[in-house]
Amino acid sequence: xxxxxxxxxxxxxxxxxLIGKYLVVSYGGKIxxxxxxxxxxxxxxxxxxxxxxxxxxxxxxxxxxxxxxxxVYLIYGIYEMLNVVTGNKDHxxxxxxxxxxxxxxxGKLTKALHIDRRFNNKKAAKESGLWIEDRGEVISKKDIxxxxxxxxxxxxxxxxxxxxxxxxxxx
DNA sequence: ACGATGATGAAC
DNA sequence: TTCATCATCGTA
Numbered sequence: 001x002x003x004x005x006x007x008x009x010x011x012x013x014x015x016x017x018l019i020g021k022y023l024v025v026s027y028g029g030k031i032x033x034x035x036x037x038x039x040x041x042x043x044x045x046x047x048x049x050x051x052x053x054x055x056x057x058x059x060x061x062x063x064x065x066x067x068x069x070x071x072v073y074l075i076y077g078i079y080e081m082l083n084v085v086t087g088n089k090d091h092x093x094x095x096x097x098x099x100x101x102x103x104x105x106x107g108k109l110t111k112a113l114h115i116d117r118r119f120n121n122k123k124a125a126k127e128s129g130l131w132i133e134d135r136g137e138v139i140s141k142k143d144i145x146x147x148x149x150x151x152x153x154x155x156x157x158x159x160x161x162x163x164x165x166x167x168x169x170x171x
Numbered sequence: 172a173c174g175a176t177g178a179t180g181a182a183c
Numbered sequence: 184t185t186c187a188t189c190a191t192c193g194t195a
Contacts, residue, residue: 040190049190051179059179077176079191096190107191151190 001125002132007067011086011093014067015041016166018084018132020139023100025113026129032113035137038099040149041164042083045092049155052092062121063092070130072110072120079107080116084124084132098150098165143169 002021007014022033042050051073052060062071063085071083071094083094096106103109110116115130122128146163153160 042190051190054180057180073190074176074178075189076191077178077189081190083190098190105191149190154189 002134004066004068007084007086007124008088009067009086011041011043011095012164014086015039015095015164016141016144018095018097019144019166019168020137022133022135022137023097023109023113024131024133025115026126027114033133033135034100034102034109034113035135036097036100036132038104038165038167040096040098040166041093042096043093043164047155048159049149049152050092050094056092060092063094064090065121067093068124070119070122070124070128072115072117074117075107080110081106082110082115082119099167139168145169 018036018039021036023036024033045052047053052063056064062069065085066089067086069085071085073081075081082097085094087093098106100109103112119130124131145167147165147167148161148163149165
């Protein structure tokens with residue numbers, strides 16, 4: 001299981017490192033695991049696409065925590081978004097889990113794995129029933145595509161053009 | 172191309 | 184208390 005030291009690094013290092021790791025969920029007495037294939041990084045109050053750019057609020061305060069906790073919120077009134085907080089305390093940053101093996105899309109994977117806001121502000125550890133494991137998959141850096149983030153045009157050209165989306169080449 | 176659907180944050 | 188906005192998806 002990935003521990004706090006893994007998450008307590010700059011989000012732009014954590015995000016590509018999550019590709020090829022396994023998202024593990026314990027639900028109804030069963031444990032299932034899927035390889036992570038696509039993520040996006042959101043970094044700091046200066047990043048206009050990051051929710052924390054509006055400062056610390058009731059919703060975003062979890063992003064100001066130390067890395068290693070979940071940030072789960074509702075978008076468009078319908079879909080739960082799964083993020084894991086990274087970096088040091090008081091530096092708001094998180095990685096959006098955008099795709100896993102078998103479920104391509106952040107709204108679809110949360111629905112498939114029964115992930116919702118009850119995980120918000122919970123530790124990414126077995127005790128919360130949702131965590132991430134390294135199962136020895138070897139991913140070469142050249143097999144990870146760097147792409148612009150999706151759905152963040154509202155943040156303006158500077159931030160929407162940053163290639164902070166990481167995706168496994170074969171997907 | 173567009174509507175579903177509700178939490179959020181800011182303005183009043 | 185009201186209003187505009189939104190890290191999406193399925194149907195068309």
